[in-house]
Amino acid sequence: MENIIIISGKVKYTITLDPGVWIFDDRRVDLTTFFSTKLENSNSLEEYTKAVSKHWDREIMEGAIYPPTLKSEKKFEKEKVLTGTFGIPFRPFLLNSEPASDANTFIIHCTEGEYELPIETAYDLIMGFSNKGKPLTSDGPIHVYLGDGSNQHSPIKNVKSFSIK
Template structure:
């Protein structure tokens, strides 16, 4: 249970986060891509349209038979999962929990003490859950970065829960 992180306090729906399943979530983004400025707010629908478009382009150029590069592309995608460092944005989880209108503070409770930030800044928080293809165990289960990258070299570690006040 030490891998589960609750969001509680001034929320309509207290929820729990399980970072161990985020590797299967389509909303995950590579850490370097996030901080390099690559757009990460692309919707699932836009991504699906791009995949379908690429498939049709390939079919027009090479025929209906799958080219040998398809196997290589799948291998590359699998390798990326096994070696990548991935993050999830906290905003969708806060939206699902429905933060109450009178909430002003977001508390990040860690083994080393609490960190408080304004609730508005919490919507920009990103959570790193995978380093080099492996779950974060030693000082995890997540590393917390501010969206502006101000703590990129020293993320908040040992996170145990989030409390909205």
């Protein structure tokens, strides 16, 4: 239970986060390249359309059977998951908690103290949950990175919970 993180305070729904399952989440991002690449704002319908189009083109060119390249792609993806350094955007979790309209402060509670941020900044946070394929056990369960990457080399560690005022 020490790995469970709660979002509470001026929210409609108290949210419980378990970083142990995020490795299976498609929203995960590779932290080794995330801050060095330009973040694009694109909608999910556009991404879905591109993915379906790519799959359709592949079936037209190669046929509907699964070519050997798909097997090697899956193996590469599995290897990447087992050795990668990953994080997950905080926005969906914060949106699901539905902060009150008068909420303006986001607080990160850590073992060594608290960090206060404007709630608008909290929507862009990235929560790191693995380093080289291993969970963050010594100073985790998560590390918090600011969306602009300004604390990329010194993230907020030993996070215990989040609250909104």
